[in-house]
Amino acid sequence: MTLFFVIPLLMVFITSFQPPQGNALKNYEEVAGDVYFWRVLLNTFRISLWVTLITFIMGYILSYSLNFHLKRPVIRRLVYISAVLPLFVSNIVRSFGWIVLLGREGLINDTMISLGVFSAPVQLLYTDGSVIVTLSYVMLPFMILTLNSVFQNINPSLIDASRDLGAGPLVTFFKVTFPLSLPGVVAGSLIVFTLSVSAYVTPSVMSGGRLMVMPILIYDYYMVELDFSMGAALAMMLLLASISIISVYLFILKRYTR
Incomplete structure (x- = not known):
């Protein structure tokens, strides 16, 4: 250290x-x-907070289902492997994969046009939304891994005891399950937020140079302006x-x- x-x-x-x-x-x-630097900083935190919120919702639902609803071990292993498999692929490769999906002639636009949702291709790429979606996809495995390690240590008898004492599913979740999973929520949120704040590759690739965040600005001063x-x-x-x-x-x- x-x-x-x-x-x-x-x-x-x-x-x-x-x-x-x-x-x-x-x-x-x-x-x-200089107001410009503060705007870039706020923009960086805005994107990072959205990514943290999205990964928390998706990661919590998946981890909760993985530990409490999927009973067959084979299916649980397949879902778990599918969730963490993107970690073995470079961020650049994953970002370019989303370029193929979000392009004007990409899979999403073609599907929406064929279903009649869009009448013409929509600008999905090189927007704040494309950066948030791609970063959420990149960061989701970290949230799942963190939450899953906590869910595995929750004693199922506590949930059964809550229901035996008359508590419904919602009361059991908010009074027993969620408080016990809170350490995973905190750890996962901090990991995703800090990684999103410092992310350089995904914002630079998915924004097409139209979005400025702090890591890109710092890189420009170091490597372009040579102002260390x-x-x-x-x-x-x-x-x-x-x-x-x-x-x-x-x-x-x-x-x-x-």
């Missing part, structure tokens, strides 16, 4: 105070005073903002679970 995380992070932090010209705080003054100090300042800005949001999330959750 010290060698591969703490030391590189300290180097980025020090570099952010070393602009080619001006005082040491020049980069942070420029970031704080500004790139480092933006990286620190993203890190501090992410830590702040996660801290607020954990604080609210802690008060809720008391």
Whole structure:
């Protein structure tokens, strides 16, 4: 951790105070005073929150069904393998797969036109929606893996006891199942959110250069502008903002679970 995380992070932090010209705080003054950087940051968090919400809903439904409704072991294994198999494929390959699906002559447009839903091809690709959908697909296995590990440790006798005492399915879910699965929800949400915030490949491929998020902006300053100090300042800005949001999330959750 010290060698591969703490030391590189300290180097980025020090570099952010070393602009080619001006005082040491020049980069942070420029970031704080320019609305463009804040818009990019908010856009990054907006997309990441949507991805976290979508993966939570889909991942929870799938993991819950996998552990409490699918009884045949063979089917459970097949569903589980199908859910985590995309992890063995590169993000670039998966993103290009969605380009084929969402293109103007892609499978989705062709299907909708043949069903009469669309009268002409609709712009599905290179939009915020295409980035959110593809990122949700990329991040979904992480949510499923995290939730599934928690569901496997829930004692089924607790659910049976709740129903024996007269609680209906909804009461049992909200009073027993969901509170017991909350550690998985927290861990899965944090993993998906942090990975989405730092995602570079999927937003750059699926937006076609029309959507700017912080990882792309940081990359441009490092590799295109060759302004390492500004790139480092933006990286620190993203890190501090992410830590702040996660801290607020954990604080609210802690008060809720008391």
